[in-house]
Amino acid sequence: MTSPPESPRESPRNSVHVFPDIEALSRAAAQHIVSHMDRVLSEADRYTLALAGGSTPRRLYELLTGVYSGDLPWKQVHVFWGDERFVPHDDPNSNVRLARETLLDHVDIPEGNVHPIPTETEPTAEAAARAYAATLQRAFDSPASTFDAALLGVGSDGHTASLFPPLDRTDAPSDPSAPEAWAKASQAPPEASPRTRVTCTLPVLNGARQALVLASGSRKQEALHRVLADPDPSLPAAQIQPRSQLSWFLDAAAQPPGLSAS
Ligand code: 6PG
Numbered sequence: 001m002t003s004p005p006e007s008p009r010e011s012p013r014n015s016v017h018v019f020p021d022i023e024a025l026s027r028a029a030a031q032h033i034v035s036h037m038d039r040v041l042s043e044a045d046r047y048t049l050a051l052a053g054g055s056t057p058r059r060l061y062e063l064l065t066g067v068y069s070g071d072l073p074w075k076q077v078h079v080f081w082g083d084e085r086f087v088p089h090d091d092p093n094s095n096v097r098l099a100r101e102t103l104l105d106h107v108d109i110p111e112g113n114v115h116p117i118p119t120e121t122e123p124t125a126e127a128a129a130r131a132y133a134a135t136l137q138r139a140f141d142s143p144a145s146t147f148d149a150a151l152l153g154v155g156s157d158g159h160t161a162s163l164f165p166p167l168d169r170t171d172a173p174s175d176p177s178a179p180e181a182w183a184k185a186s187q188a189p190p191e192a193s194p195r196t197r198v199t200c201t202l203p204v205l206n207g208a209r210q211a212l213v214l215a216s217g218s219r220k221q222e223a224l225h226r227v228l229a230d231p232d233p234s235l236p237a238a239q240i241q242p243r244s245q246l247s248w249f250l251d252a253a254a255q256p257p258g259l260s261a262s
Contacts, residue, residue: 019250037077047076050147079113085194096119124185152237163186183204
C-alpha cells in the first residue's frame with residue numbers, strides 16, 4: 001500500500017466555508033471528500049480516512065453511503081478514527097457505532113480496511129491507546145505523515161477529537177517508536193460524558209494531508225471565535241495544522257459574528 005510522495009511541509013491552505021444549515025454543510029463536505037479521494041487514488045492505491053465522532057458528522061456519513069456511495073472505491077479506502085469514547089462498540093456513545101450505523105454497514109468496505117480503536121478487547125483506555133498506536137504504526141511510517149484526510153469536530157470548549165484544553169504542549173514524544181507519539185488516553189470534562197477517551201495525538205492529526213473540521217449550531221460560536229477570529233493557542237482546535245489543507249465547514253448558526261467565509 002503506497003501513497004504518492006509528499007511535498008515538503010508548508011503551512012496549510014486554510015479555508016472557511018459557511019452554509020445555511022447542516023444539510024448543505026454535509027453535502028459540501030461529502031463532495032469535498034469524494035473529490036479528494038478521486039485525486040489521491042489517481043496516483044495511489046489506498047486512501048486513508050480518519051473519522052470524527054460526536055453528532056455533527058452523522059448526515060455527512062449518511063450522504064457518503066447514499067448519494068455518493070456509487071462513486072467511492074471502498075475497497076481502496078482504509079478507515080480509522082481520530083478518537084473514541086472508552087465504551088463497547090455497541091454503546092450508543094460509541095463513535096464506531098455511529099460510523100457503522102450511518103456508513104460502514106452500508107458500503108462494500110472490506111472489514112480488514114476498518115481500524116477501530118479497540119475499546120472492547122483492552123482492559124483500560126491506556127491499553128487501548130497502546131494497541132491503537134500499534135495499528136497506526138503498521139499503517140503509517142511516521143506520526144508526521146498519516147491520513148489522507150482527517151474529519152474533525154470542535155467542542156464548545158475548543159476541544160477537537162478527544163484533546164481537551166488546556167493543550168498539554170508536552171503531550172506527544174517525538175520518538176515515533178513510542179506508542180504515546182501516536183495515541184493516548186484522555187479524560188473529558190464532566191459535561192462531555194463519557195469521560196474516559198482514547199485519542200490520536202495532535203501530531204498524528206496534523207500529520208494528515210488535509211483536515212476537514214465540521215461545526216454546526218450556535219453553541220460552537222464562541223469556540224470558533226477563539227479558534228478562527230482571535231486564536232487562543234491553549235485550545236486544541238486552534239492547533240489543527242494538517243500538512244497541506246485545512247477546511248472549516250460551518251453552518252450559519254456556528255459562524256462567529258464578524259468572521260467571513262474565505
Ligand atoms: C467525540 C468527538 C468530539 C466531537 C466534538 C463535537 O468523540 O465527541 O471526537 O471531538 O467532534 O465534541 O461534537 P458534536 O459533533 O456532537 O457537537
